[in-house]
Amino acid sequence: MIANLSTLQEKSPSVHKDMAWTRVIHVFGILVLLASLLVINTQHARAGGALTVNMVNEGDDANPGDGFCAVTGGGCSLRAAIEEVNALPAVAGGVNVLFGLPGSGVHVISITSGPLPTITNPINLDGTSQPSCTAPCIVLSGANLVGPNLNGLALATNGSTVKGFIVTSWSGHGIAVNGDQNIVQGNDIGFWPGNPSLLPNGDGIAIYGSNNLIGGGLAGQGNVISGNTWQGITIANGCCSANASNVIQGNYIGTDATGTSALANHYHGISAFNLANNTSITNNVISGNTGFGLDLYGATGSLVRGNKIGTNAAGTAAVPNGAGGISIEQGANTNTIGGAAAGQPNTVSYNHGVGIKVIGATSINNRLQRNSIFANTALGIDLGHPGVTPNDALDPDSGPNRLQNFAVLTAARSSGHLVMGTLNSVPNHSYTIEVFVSPAGSCDPSGYGEGKKFLGAKVVTTNAAGNASFSLTSSAAFSAGQVITATATDSTGSTSEFSRCRAAN
Ligand SMILES: [Ca+2]
Ligand SMILES: [Ca+2]
Numbered sequence: 001m002i003a004n005l006s007t008l009q010e011k012s013p014s015v016h017k018d019m020a021w022t023r024v025i026h027v028f029g030i031l032v033l034l035a036s037l038l039v040i041n042t043q044h045a046r047a048g049g050a051l052t053v054n055m056v057n058e059g060d061d062a063n064p065g066d067g068f069c070a071v072t073g074g075g076c077s078l079r080a081a082i083e084e085v086n087a088l089p090a091v092a093g094g095v096n097v098l099f100g101l102p103g104s105g106v107h108v109i110s111i112t113s114g115p116l117p118t119i120t121n122p123i124n125l126d127g128t129s130q131p132s133c134t135a136p137c138i139v140l141s142g143a144n145l146v147g148p149n150l151n152g153l154a155l156a157t158n159g160s161t162v163k164g165f166i167v168t169s170w171s172g173h174g175i176a177v178n179g180d181q182n183i184v185q186g187n188d189i190g191f192w193p194g195n196p197s198l199l200p201n202g203d204g205i206a207i208y209g210s211n212n213l214i215g216g217g218l219a220g221q222g223n224v225i226s227g228n229t230w231q232g233i234t235i236a237n238g239c240c241s242a243n244a245s246n247v248i249q250g251n252y253i254g255t256d257a258t259g260t261s262a263l264a265n266h267y268h269g270i271s272a273f274n275l276a277n278n279t280s281i282t283n284n285v286i287s288g289n290t291g292f293g294l295d296l297y298g299a300t301g302s303l304v305r306g307n308k309i310g311t312n313a314a315g316t317a318a319v320p321n322g323a324g325g326i327s328i329e330q331g332a333n334t335n336t337i338g339g340a341a342a343g344q345p346n347t348v349s350y351n352h353g354v355g356i357k358v359i360g361a362t363s364i365n366n367r368l369q370r371n372s373i374f375a376n377t378a379l380g381i382d383l384g385h386p387g388v389t390p391n392d393a394l395d396p397d398s399g400p401n402r403l404q405n406f407a408v409l410t411a412a413r414s415s416g417h418l419v420m421g422t423l424n425s426v427p428n429h430s431y432t433i434e435v436f437v438s439p440a441g442s443c444d445p446s447g448y449g450e451g452k453k454f455l456g457a458k459v460v461t462t463n464a465a466g467n468a469s470f471s472l473t474s475s476a477a478f479s480a481g482q483v484i485t486a487t488a489t490d491s492t493g494s495t496s497e498f499s500r501c502r503a504a505n
């Protein structure tokens with residue numbers, strides 16, 4: 001047509017004019033047709049509408065910032081949706097990105113042209129919006145990319161949501177959360193259910209920021225974060241500023257989606273590093289990992305409550321972590337593992353190694369409260385050098401959890417549920433004694449024990465000679481032959497190892 005233009009221009013002016021108008025109308029018609037085709041597949045995000053990803057193939061947005069997600073030739077790819085959201089003015093609450101991929105079953109978005117763009121504006125990526133999809137059915141795969149440290153989804157924004165994806169085969173982090181108040185829920189991160197071969201990420205989730213929520217308290221909000229090469233979740237690893245008050249809640253970390261068998265993250269389940277402050281780690285199953293279930297590596301102020309560490313989701317069978325339950329190290333201090341209220345104590349059981357270890361001279365004030373710790377292959381609680389650290393007179397020694405002396409049990413009577421004992425520690429200080437019962441024959445070969453079931457607590461104050469005694473009548477019965485143990489916790493929250501076992505008579 002363009003080749004004929006010179007021919008047209010040689011015709012008479014009136015004919016020329018008519019032909020020109022015909023041409024304008026023709027082009028206009030094509031434009032209207034193209035625009036209507038685009039509108040079929042997209043909504044205007046700037047006007048508050050959602051963008052709907054409707055193709056698994058890749059493609060850049062043809063016109064970022066126009067409010068529409070559309071690749072050249074039509075269709076909206078995930079990449080184009082992110083490009084469009086990034087180019088728009090930030091929308092409070094985020095732009096909703098929904099999914100309407102053709103066909104049924106699992107949809108694989110295999111990224112081939114380099115990692116997806118870092119998400120820089122608030123977005124709500126909702127894999128659960130895909131029709132006929134009850135479990136995560138949209139795979140974000142990096143299997144066709146080569147190179148180190150490639151992240152699946154990288155959030156560099158606040159207030160975004162990522163829900164309902166299978167995120168596998170990324171050499172870096174499955175999801176990198178750089179920012180605050182982001183939510184990651186209902187994803188399978190690190191593996192592909194039903195796929196015969198594991199396709200791990202490096203880390204499952206890496207958090208650099210504050211007040212982010214990984215999982216949640218309602219059904220379907222937890223993630224399954226398993227099979228990754230490094231950690232399931234890493235917080236503030238190598239980062240630059242304090243990452244405060246992140247919440248890790250209701251996830252399965254290191255198990256399959258049913259919470260019944262191991263699908264190991266090949267390092268620790270969760271690692272919280274020394275700029276991670278006040279992390280809340282509650283009601284997760286953290287089991288089956290190669291390293292520790294939880295590593296507080298310099299982290300402070302953590303609240304670790306209601307987790308199952310080393311068991312299945314029901315808490316009824318072993319799914320051990322390979323190195324132990326919890327490691328508190330590198331100056332990690334003022335962390336609380338457990339609590340006095342219902343639902344706050346953790347179960348730390350069946351791990352290969354210690355239940356909870358505290359090492360490092362400045363790892364102090366780590367309160368270990370009312371947890372159920374049993375059937376770990378090494379000590380239930382181990383401070384400092386591996387193995388029982390004996391009490392010292394008046395307890396002047398220092399070190400992890402101040403090497404707090406443990407109680408010494410002098411009586412355990414099944415009749416009347418009475419436990420008696422003594423504590424020698426710093427004079428004129430108060431201590432909380434916690435008493436536990438465990439199955440007969442469950443003591444460590446050293447003769448020291450763990451504590452499967454909490455029986456009760458007593459606050460005592462040492463006299464000028466550093467001595468205190470206590471007697472506790474448990475509301476719960478225990479029977480002859482079962483073994484009783486006790487811990488002591490000072491007023492700053494440093495908890496001792498478990499005492500020597502005393503078999504009840
Ligand atoms: Ca666009
Ligand atoms: Ca020790």
Ligand SMILES: [Ca+2]
Nearest residue numbers: 392403404405
């Ligand atoms: Ca001591």
